[in-house]
Amino acid sequence: MKRRGLITVLGGAVLVLPLALDMAARGAPTEGAAPVLIGLLSPFTRAHTELWHQAFRQGLRDLGWVEGVNVRIEYRYADGRSERLPELAAELINLKVNLMVVAVTPDALAAAKATKSIPIVMAAPGDPVETGLVASLARPGGNVTGLAQMGIDLAGKRLELLREAAPGISRLAVLWNPQDAISTAVWKEIQLPARQLGIDLHSLEVSSGDQFDAAFASAITAKDGAITALPGPVFVVNETRIAEFAANNRLPSVFHLPEFVRAGGLLSYGPDRSDMFRRAATYVDKILKGAKPADLPVEQPTKFQLVINLRTAKTLGLTVPRLLLMQADEVIE
Numbered sequence: 001m002k003r004r005g006l007i008t009v010l011g012g013a014v015l016v017l018p019l020a021l022d023m024a025a026r027g028a029p030t031e032g033a034a035p036v037l038i039g040l041l042s043p044f045t046r047a048h049t050e051l052w053h054q055a056f057r058q059g060l061r062d063l064g065w066v067e068g069v070n071v072r073i074e075y076r077y078a079d080g081r082s083e084r085l086p087e088l089a090a091e092l093i094n095l096k097v098n099l100m101v102v103a104v105t106p107d108a109l110a111a112a113k114a115t116k117s118i119p120i121v122m123a124a125p126g127d128p129v130e131t132g133l134v135a136s137l138a139r140p141g142g143n144v145t146g147l148a149q150m151g152i153d154l155a156g157k158r159l160e161l162l163r164e165a166a167p168g169i170s171r172l173a174v175l176w177n178p179q180d181a182i183s184t185a186v187w188k189e190i191q192l193p194a195r196q197l198g199i200d201l202h203s204l205e206v207s208s209g210d211q212f213d214a215a216f217a218s219a220i221t222a223k224d225g226a227i228t229a230l231p232g233p234v235f236v237v238n239e240t241r242i243a244e245f246a247a248n249n250r251l252p253s254v255f256h257l258p259e260f261v262r263a264g265g266l267l268s269y270g271p272d273r274s275d276m277f278r279r280a281a282t283y284v285d286k287i288l289k290g291a292k293p294a295d296l297p298v299e300q301p302t303k304f305q306l307v308i309n310l311r312t313a314k315t316l317g318l319t320v321p322r323l324l325l326m327q328a329d330e331v332i333e
Contacts, residue, residue, distance in 0.1 A: 036071045036288055039092030039100045041107045043078045043085060043233035048259070049103065055274040056101065056123070059281025065288075078107070080209065080237030082180070085110035093118065099287055101280060104149075105182045106233060108133055112144050119287045122146030123280040124273050126182035126231065128298060137298040145293040146283050147276050148300060155186045156193030158228070158254045158269050161306070163197055164324050165267055165313065166226060166252035171200045173224035173251070175215060175235060175242065179207045183232040190230075209238060216245050226252040229260070239263050250316055258307040258330065266316070267308045271301035305329045 040056075042049050053075075057067055065071045074095055076088035089110045092100060100118055102108040105125040112120060112133055120143055122128060128148045134140035137148070163169065172194070177183040187203070194201050202224050204215040219227060227246050229235040235242060236257065243263035246253040255261065256270040283296060309332040313320050325331060 033070065035069070036065070036099075037095065037097045038071060038073045038284065039095065039097035040073050040075050041085065041089055041092060041100060041111055042076070042103045043080065043082050043106045044103065045079045045237055046075070046077050048236055048239075049077070052103070052123070052273050052277040056277040056281055059278040060284065063281060063285040065281075065285065078233065080233045082106040082110075082233055086114060089114040099284060101284065102146075103277075104231070104233070105131055105133075106180060108144070109181070112142075116143055118143065119293045120144045120146075121280050121283045121287070121293075122148065122298070124149050124271065124276045126185065130185060131181045134298055137300075139294070140296065140298055141294050143293050145296040145298055146280055148298050149271050149276070153189075154256070154270055155190040155230075158256065159190060159193050159197055159199060161267060161269055161324070162226060162228070162252060162254040163199070165254075165308070165320050166316070166318055169225040169252060170198065171202060171222070171225045173202045173204055173215075173219040173222070173227040175204045175206050175227070175229040177207045177230070177232040177234055178205050180232040180234075183230045186230045206234060208234060212238060212241060212245075219251075220249065224251065226254075228254050231256050239265075247312060247315065252316055252318065258305055261307045261309045261312075261332065264312055265309060266312050266318075267306070269306045270304065272303040272305050275303045276301060308332070 060071065067073055074092060074097060076092055078084040078088060085107050093115055097118065100111050100120045101123060102111050102120060103123050108122050108125045109131065123146060125148055128134045129136060133144050176187045202222050204218060206212060206215050229242050239260045240263040243260050243265040247264045253265040255265050255268040258268045261268045286296060287293060306328045307330040308320060308325065308328045311332060
């Protein structure tokens with residue numbers, strides 16, 4: 001063997017050995033063992049979830065689980081069509097996955113309905129107690145556990161932030177999906193804070209992509225002064241379309257995800273979803289090492305993000321208060 005080739009081989013061994021030792025120390029399967037198979041179900045598109053899934057894979061690597069080495073991941077995306085989730089969940093079950101990871105409420109409900117035996121780890125659903133996914137946060141019961149956004153409670157906070165950024169608004173167009181459990185729950189939740197802030201809500205029901213044009217036309221006819229989209233896959237996969245409508249019609253907007261703001265919306269506030277996916281990896285690690293989902297309490301977010309698009313604010317003729325800008329985790333200029 002040539003000297004350069006020998007150095008290459010030895011160098012590779014130096015890199016591989018610590019990884020193998022670390023995985024063995026953590027209880028993860030090493031060389032020779034069959035890789036663990038994880039099914040990752042999402043109601044979104046691959047593009048919309050890539051940053052979150054990168055965070056999840058990094059969380060796994062930090063715990064000794066490396067995709068392509070001792071773990072395989074099968075991905076299934078519904079591309080915003082929640083009606084496809086039961087079929088996709090069944091596909092993963094037929095592959096005999098060891099565990100399923102879900103993103104938000106629609107895919108969590110589909111997975112929970114499809115299996116009562118395969119462990120399910122939630123990354124960022126709404127209230128899992130309200131939707132029946134778990135018995136309680138402290139004692140989930142069954143085969144479902146993980147993290148929860150508790151996003152219903154944040155609906156009023158987003159209205160307050162919108163009022164701070166655009167104090168003149170009195171009428172808000174609300175895109176929501178009556179077929180989505182969390183979207184419906186948030187719609188109910190924002191009624192009281194809206195009344196307290198003196199904001200009239202204009203209901204715009206959207207359950208599929210072909211209903212946006214009619215909803216937008218209704219908002220224009222009603223002369224709404226601002227717009228929001230409540231949590232729901234149909235809105236996330238159409239984030240650019242919604243943000244562009246708001247910008248083109250000079251409507252201040254508020255959302256639950258920063259992706260809307262990076263697409264041109266005014267501001268967003270909510271849990272850091274990448275952080276939640278990273279933390280979901282710890283549940284996967286514990287379950288694969290023998291813990292039961294029923295015994296693992298559901299955790300809530302610890303990191304929140306306020307994102308403000310200053311370019312959009314200037315286009316709308318708004319002066320965002322300095323104090324609000326100082327609170328922002330990200331300001332797009």
